[in-house]
Amino acid sequence: MIELRDVSRIFSVGGQEVRAMDRVSLAIEPGEYISIMGPSGSGKSTLLNIIGLLDTPDSGTYLLEGREVTSLADHQLAEIRSRKIGFIFQFFHLIPRLTAVQNIELPLMLAGVAKKQRGRISARLIEEFGLASRHSHRPDELSGGQRQRVAIARAVANQPAVLLADEPTGNLDRASGAEIIDLLEDLNRRGQTLVVVTHDPEIGERAGRCIRVVDGRITDDSRRD
Amino acid sequence: MRPADTIVYAMRSLGSNTVRTVLMLLAMSIGVASVVLLTGIGNGARLYIVDQFSSLGTNLVIIIPGRAETASNTPATLVGQTPRELTLDDMKALQHGDMVGRIAPLTIGELNADRQGKERQVPVLGSTASMLDIHHLKMESGTFLPDEGADIARPVCVIGAKLYQELFGQAPALNEVIRLGGFRCRVIGILASQGRSLGFDTQEMVVVPVAFAQMIFDNHGLFRILVEAKDQSSIDRLKHFISRTIKKLHYGEEDITIITQDSVLKTFDKMLRVLTLTVGGIAAISLFVAGILIMNVMLMSVAQRTAEIGLCKALGASNFQIMALLVSEALLLSAIGGLSGILLGFAGAWITVQFYPTLQTTPPFWAVAAAMATALSTGLLFSLLPARRAACLDPIQALARH
């Protein structure tokens, strides 16, 4: 479904080149559960951003569902992000003035989904993620775990092909972190392709496939049977 | 993204920072209100003056002897002839034109008026009965000149209110006799005091039948002939008719000047329109200032909402969508500010009318429309830069800032 071939991403900081991704090749199949681990600054987020089309490689090719996407125009990339990609962030990134429901419906609204349809989708997600009693609360009235659940609901609202989570538990206590991982794994069991970047080896090892990144290269790619 | 959703989103965003929003609305509405109010006052002044002039009769055509502009070029002046006088015969010839409504001759002179030793130098106007209506004169008591042939030199006069007091004090004047330049004449009416008319103080002047005036002045030339067209649309035809008729009577010489009340009025009207436009334009500068305020506040708001903008991009918003969101915010602001400004302007106009009832300050429709259009285009123009800046944000960096 996703195929990176010899993808590099080079930043130049103060005249010096930083190879955040160095000729990375990677294929992701539908329904996979992948964890990405590695030391800080090794290029995990960069990899995730490139998969999520927030960043474009400096060289190499990227095929998404067989389509070359490295040379698309902004509005085409936006369209793919809208329909194929779901992002989950360490700091949730909910919009403070919007309620839980409104936050969940935001990607649907941006995609031009009609109000009625949006209401149906968000109602189902709110129910499914145990947020029914919180649906018109604003983010600052929610706990960290609840915020991340809203963020996950938002990420899956458009039924993306792949869910990309960058340290989703990095800002949560153990208990809520475990809850969030349970939720994500539950989604994966129902067929959702899932890529999780994490520092927590305990979480990383639960994934069906563990990728290790060091200095912008994939040093280890192991499947658990 | 659907337009309705864009508007709702923009509204929520505006609603989330009330102080900022209210400040921008205030700037916008004050700008629009001042355009509306000032053009309203300008327009009111114009209507007031137009009204004052039309009370003299917009259908009035005035014939003056002699050719104003081209006098030096006519053969008559070359051979040293003075222009032919306007006479009562000219007036009689004009009387029968079918566009001619009322018509009145006018002669003017200064004479001594005296009664029982009291003496005053006064302007004397010779005319006919139609003068009363043409110049909207009003009677205090008695009657105006008798409605009879212009040739009849009946020795009667109508006197101004002040002159009446000076000659008679409190004594009754009707049917009393005064002397005008040595000629005896009977007072048949007293004019109501109503300021100046024809450049004379109505309180001091004396009006006599034109033939009588010609006799005492010993001059058969007329100072003016005043003609009222039957209606506004026939003024041009009336002017042609007058020049043709007079030319025929004056042996082919077109030695008169015809001016219309209408042309004077038009000049004033134009002047005041320009004035209104200027005042409105100056007020529009405040709209420009409001635009700059909007731009600054929006730049600030973009900086504050960096993470939100980055998020929207990650969720699938294109650069164009981001721009559209921010521009609609500004347009919404301008629209609401503009509408409340119009209300404010009309309220101001209404208050002005309460204090100066003669000044009908109705803001003209074009000014209201222009103010609204300016408000909207200011909003659009000044939001483009902040919107572009937002659209160009790198989503990764925008989201990284926490």
Ligand SMILES: Nc1ncnc2c1ncn2[C@@H]1O[C@H](COP(=O)(O)OP(=O)(O)OP(=O)(O)O)[C@@H](O)[C@H]1O
């Ligand atoms: N916009 C940028 N400009 C310059 N250098 C960058 C930029 N983004 C990332 N880098 C560099 O690229 C390298 C990889 O960064 P990346 O954020 O992918 O690391 P990471 O593995 O996610 O680290 P962490 O675990 O701390 O999140 C780092 O050395 C970083 O400094």
Ligand SMILES: [Mg+2]
């Ligand atoms: Mg990272």
